[in-house]
Amino acid sequence: MAKYLNRREFLRLGAISAAGLAVAGCATAPDPTQPAPAEPSTTDEPAAPEATAPEAEPVTLEFVSNLPEYENGYKQILDIFEAENPGISINLFSYSEDTEAAYLAKVAGGFLPAMERIPGNSGRNVNKDNYTEFVDLSETNFPWFDRWMYDVKNEWSNRFGLPGPRTLDVFMGIVASFIYHKDITDKMGVDPQSDIVTQEDLDTFLDELVLFVEKDPELDFGWDRGWINGFMYMRYMNLIPVAFADGQRDRQFDAWMGKAKFNAEDSPYRHTFEYSKKALERGWNSDGWWNREWEADQESTFTTKKSAMVMHGPWMWDKALANDPSLELLGFPFPSVDGKDTILHMEAPAIDVSWAIRAGNEETAYWDSTQDLFAFWFSPDIVKARSELEGRVPLYELDEELELDAPQWNGLLSKVGKGDWSNVRLDPGPWGEQAAAPYQIGGSPGPWDRGTGGYNDTFIDAIAGKISVQEALDTAQANWDASYEGLPLEG
Numbered sequence: 001m002a003k004y005l006n007r008r009e010f011l012r013l014g015a016i017s018a019a020g021l022a023v024a025g026c027a028t029a030p031d032p033t034q035p036a037p038a039e040p041s042t043t044d045e046p047a048a049p050e051a052t053a054p055e056a057e058p059v060t061l062e063f064v065s066n067l068p069e070y071e072n073g074y075k076q077i078l079d080i081f082e083a084e085n086p087g088i089s090i091n092l093f094s095y096s097e098d099t100e101a102a103y104l105a106k107v108a109g110g111f112l113p114a115m116e117r118i119p120g121n122s123g124r125n126v127n128k129d130n131y132t133e134f135v136d137l138s139e140t141n142f143p144w145f146d147r148w149m150y151d152v153k154n155e156w157s158n159r160f161g162l163p164g165p166r167t168l169d170v171f172m173g174i175v176a177s178f179i180y181h182k183d184i185t186d187k188m189g190v191d192p193q194s195d196i197v198t199q200e201d202l203d204t205f206l207d208e209l210v211l212f213v214e215k216d217p218e219l220d221f222g223w224d225r226g227w228i229n230g231f232m233y234m235r236y237m238n239l240i241p242v243a244f245a246d247g248q249r250d251r252q253f254d255a256w257m258g259k260a261k262f263n264a265e266d267s268p269y270r271h272t273f274e275y276s277k278k279a280l281e282r283g284w285n286s287d288g289w290w291n292r293e294w295e296a297d298q299e300s301t302f303t304t305k306k307s308a309m310v311m312h313g314p315w316m317w318d319k320a321l322a323n324d325p326s327l328e329l330l331g332f333p334f335p336s337v338d339g340k341d342t343i344l345h346m347e348a349p350a351i352d353v354s355w356a357i358r359a360g361n362e363e364t365a366y367w368d369s370t371q372d373l374f375a376f377w378f379s380p381d382i383v384k385a386r387s388e389l390e391g392r393v394p395l396y397e398l399d400e401e402l403e404l405d406a407p408q409w410n411g412l413l414s415k416v417g418k419g420d421w422s423n424v425r426l427d428p429g430p431w432g433e434q435a436a437a438p439y440q441i442g443g444s445p446g447p448w449d450r451g452t453g454g455y456n457d458t459f460i461d462a463i464a465g466k467i468s469v470q471e472a473l474d475t476a477q478a479n480w481d482a483s484y485e486g487l488p489l490e491g
Helices: 007-025 068-084 097-108 152-160 182-188 199-215 229-239 249-256 270-281 294-303 314-323 367-377 380-390 407-411 432-439 456-463 469-481
Strands: 059-065 088-094 115-118 177-181 221-223 307-312 329-332 342-345 354-356 424-427
Touching: 059 068, 059 367, 068 088, 068 314, 068 367, 068 380, 088 367, 097 294, 115 367, 152 432, 177 182, 182 199, 199 221, 199 307, 229 342, 249 432, 270 456, 270 469, 294 307, 294 314, 307 314, 314 329, 314 407, 329 407, 367 380, 456 469
Parallel strands: 059 088, 059 115, 221 307, 342 424
Antiparallel strands: 115 354, 177 307, 177 329
């Protein structure tokens, strides 16, 4: 296996090599007082050439990410691997939410990446129906399993009862929150991080934001929204209920595992529909916001300061600041009703998405190089570099202290549990959808039909008042009934 150097070692060795070349270039002329070296004999038989190992054929490994906002940083990290492994080139390719379908069509046409990242919001989670599409990482030469702070090698297998793992991720779960432009709220005379403690505070702020936008010709939206199934059903659908005493994660878990009903009178998900309906009625969200594209509309509008605020994950911070480093971005959680115990949305660690090796690579001539690349990506120095690049906390034992200086960390996460946010905490679980995944019938929709969007019109019709919230929840329960079997908690 290749030896892995951290960036400082890599740069140090590069400097030494450069210095050596410089010394060689400045070599002094021979001393004429010293005997000249003996001339080679013209009568001796020429020496046989020394045997040398044949040079390895050059290899290009395809490395695919769904995070184009980190592409430059990833390229610098992969440059280290190339320098450590002469003859191996890495072709880094990134796609986004809007181009994922084109990438999958390319894979269907025979494209075989050496390593790829499966997005958590894509609905392509690795489960009992598709796990054979990816390599069993426990059967590779991967050396870092014992670095995780939980049993990452066996967690997926224990849940599904199948050989694995098939994917690896080192980070704490995704954190989603409100993100806003500080200079805009300063003009309003509002400090959301200090002033918004309760749901009533948030309502007041959103009412004021609507009025402010009406008077400011430079703003098109206050709280702007766009639609993408992953964020809508994985994050927004789950983070709204936890603001309410009867909407906590344990109650969401019970609905997914069959111990409670999605359409019950006290369903935690009723809060998501009712709040979304209120946001539309009071003008906090624009009419037809679900027709706005996630990236092309919502993200670009926020990045160019045509909107004051969005609800998003860590990527929005990075994308906006990459486009305009002068932006002042801060964030705050969706507050609890009484403000006494506010939970900042955080997902459970990813065990069925993120980085994977697609099956078929084992048969290639460059399989050893692919394994080395995967191990390199999860080596301690590289995990540290990736953590600092993406501003995310790893659930992984590092050799050196982490030095986070990233937008979401600085503007949101570093404040949790401190000062004005002593009432704010993170709660990664229990995560119902993940726990129920082993029991889902292949090809079934699940309650929200996240993979195909078949539930989208139902949700939209409910918040627009075309059908009742109860009807929408009845559909979700019917979808669930058709999607799961054999759950141990089903009652």
